[in-house]
Amino acid sequence: MNKDQVKGVAKEIAGKVQQEAGKLVGSKSQQAKGLGKQISGEAEKNYGDAKECIKAANKH
Numbered sequence: 001m002n003k004d005q006v007k008g009v010a011k012e013i014a015g016k017v018q019q020e021a022g023k024l025v026g027s028k029s030q031q032a033k034g035l036g037k038q039i040s041g042e043a044e045k046n047y048g049d050a051k052e053c054i055k056a057a058n059k060h
Contacts, residue, residue, distance in 0.1 A: 005049060008042065008046070009045055020034070
């Protein structure tokens, strides 16, 4: 697991927490920011996954 994968998962979790907190307090803005953070985290995780695949493919 590389740093991009770890950072991506961390952003996803933080986004989920922020989105749920927004739901609890009735803030659409916080819900949207949380969703955005989740999407950003997912993209970063996917980038890290791609790097790992390339690294693995170059070993063979």
